[in-house]
Amino acid sequence: MNSKGDKLLVAAIDFGTTYSGYAFVFKHEDFSKINANIVWAGGSLMSLKCPTCVLFDEKKQFHSFGYEAEDKYSDLANDNEHQKWYYFHRFKMSLHKKEIKRDVEIPDDKGLKMPANKVFGAAIRFLKTHLLNTLASRGTGVAEKDIHWVLTVPAIWSDAAKQFMRETAVNEADIDSGSLTIALEPEAASLFCQLLPSDKFSGSGRLTANKYMILDLGGGTADITVHEKQADGSLRELHEPTGGAWGGTKVDEAFHQMLIKIIGAKTFKKFCDSQKADHVDLLRELEAKKRTIAPGSDNKITVKMPVSLTSLYEKDSGETIADAIKETSFKDKMIWAADKVRIEANLFKGLFKECTDGVTRCVRELLQKPEVKDVDTFLMVGGFSESPMMQAAIRDAFPNAKIIIPADAGLVVLKGAVVFGREPMKIASRIAKYTYGINISPPFDSTLYPQEKRVVVGGKERCKDVFKKYIQKGESIKIGERRSGKHVSLKADQKEMLLKIYASAAKDPKFITDPGCEYMGRLIVKLPEAQDIFRVNVDMMFGQTELLVEAEEETSKQKFTSYFDFL
Known part of the structure; x- marks a missing residue:
């Protein structure tokens, strides 16, 4: 098979x-x-x-x-x-x-x-x-x-x-x-x-809208995409994916920073290094609290804390955890005794702020785009979408939106x-995230190209570093769509043709040396020895989750296929 x-x-x-x-x-x-x-x-x-x-x-x-x-x-x-x-x-x-x-x-x-x-x-x-x-x-x-x-x-x-x-x-x-x-x-x-x-x-019931935004909120990232449902049931991407590092682990990091403000970075690191089992238990405890805290609750949050952390701090510092808290801005907002810390609801909710601010800001910016501005349905998925805090943040920021959360x-x-x-x-x-093209050396034309790009190859004047565009950033590309181009060998004794592939954040780069242009990889086409000039037909296949390039040498009909090499 x-x-x-x-x-x-x-x-x-x-x-x-x-x-x-x-x-x-x-x-x-x-x-x-x-x-x-x-x-x-x-x-x-x-x-x-x-x-x-x-x-x-x-x-x-x-x-x-x-x-x-x-x-x-x-x-x-x-x-x-x-x-x-x-x-x-x-x-x-x-x-x-x-x-x-x-x-x-x-x-x-x-x-x-x-x-x-x-x-x-x-x-x-x-x-x-x-x-x-x-x-x-x-x-x-x-x-x-x-x-x-x-x-x-x-x-x-x-x-x-x-x-x-x-x-x-x-x-x-x-x-x-x-x-x-x-x-x-x-x-x-x-x-x-x-x-x-x-x-x-x-939330607001079944997903029935033709256009909707997917908020995929996981442990590490918030991954945001916009889809439109087509008449045949397929999905068309309306804007390139966007997002950031606003996943649930950011809440853990914020909690850790709160602890560091109380006991110091040195003691916290010592705890993480020497008390691995307790640190794992603390992370599991935080995972459970993140899933349950409700935005409307005024009740204090109780977090089970490792006794080893308290002991370590008091041994190193000579003072109690209670004394340490009194010296911070948390003095009236938490009570830490033995193996539990009681935290005021608003203080604990504040641990979500970087995540909620990042996601809502990104969504607002996305809704300013012409192709997205009429989208009013949000589909929340991923483990962090189960957090009532994240759900409330999206509802509060976009009160007119229809929020849908699958079981x-x-x-x-x-x-x-x-x-x-x-x-x-x-x-x-899908929407192209970058402008993709191949480095070529066309005949030099002083009316088109600067003098510093002039080179002589095989006895002919050519322009180096020209970006031959195959696909433009922001274009909608059908799945499996091919973009074709022809390339000609530069020298009579050429044994192979090296196709260097570049990507640019700009929509219309002129040269591969322009700011924002990056070398992505290459495809080597072997050339026969029967003639002086060789022509190679190149197809780039876009729209897949991975990018593919295929080249065929016209004389031998030999094909070379490779995924883009980005590594």
Whole structure:
């Protein structure tokens, strides 16, 4: 079975900042039969996902993932045997808005580094293996070759980050490249919500609007996309994805900063380094509180605090936590005694401010765009969308909007990725995030080009660094749409043609040296030896979740195909 469409089963891996999981459905079943793993368990939380945590031993060999990794690392820390182990959690954000290379390394919670592809790869491999074992235990008879795999990524990620995830899944988790599809998280959610009946939504009821904004609020990012439903049921993207690092982990960071103002950065770091089990418990406690605090509540919030943190501070400072609080702006807003801290509701709600301000500001800016200004329906998905604080912030900022929240919003991306794997053409078009083109050297024309760009190649005057545009930033591109161009060899003895691909944030760059232009990768076309001048036809395939380039040499008809190399 070579074609993805011929596979017996579609399996999706939703790789999240805080939690990850998988789901699957057989080709012959309808989407109401989507299966998600139901045996994850740990701490005080039960979920169809498990924590995105990976543990490696002293030899950098994979040990465990998820709750098992959390618990094992906590046990090691209790015995002070964790120093040489590698523990990675919430590491997905290491790919957000950073320059990504294949050999990039990321630090664990102690600052020890490992190659990022090994860490991400171990997580993907674990989820893949767990899914295969689940299928085997159920006696399905499905082999790995029978599966079409789908891996989710944020839509706002760079092309390099998306490619990094594909290569890692293929090279480190041994997923066949031809059987793998990359799905954009808000798109997956949008597709799944088209299938839900009205009783599966809270807020303003079922998703019936033709135009709507998807607010995919996860642990790390807020990923915002706008869709329009077409007459045939497919979805058209109206604006390029936007968003930022306003996920639920920002609330944890704000809570940590509040603690640092009380006990100091040195003591807090010492606590995180020496009391791993207690720190894990504190994060789990915060996760539960984030999901339950209501915006209209005036009741104080009780957070269970590790006794070890109190003891550590009082031992180092010689004063009590109560005395420390008196010296801060929190003195009348919290009471910290033994293993509990009682926090005034407004102070705890303030921990959400960076997230709520970031998301609402981004939505307001988006609504100023001509193609989006008439959108009045918001679809909130992702685990952080289950937070009453986030829901209230959106309702208060946009009182005239219709707010729709599906049941189990944290699972919508995961299940939607399965839908996308079965019906990728349901996404009819996407908006180009950049202007893409190829570096060419046309004949030099002094009326068009500056003198400093003049070069002599093969005895002829040419202009270097010219940006030949294939697609323009902001254009709506149909799925699978091809943009074609012809390229001519420059020298008679040329053995190959190097097609250098560039992207620009500008709509109409003239040269690859213009500000905002970045080298994206290349495709090498081998040339035959029968003639002096060779012509190569180039097609760029846009609109997919990944960009593809195909070149054909006219004489030999030999074709060269490659995904853009952004790494």
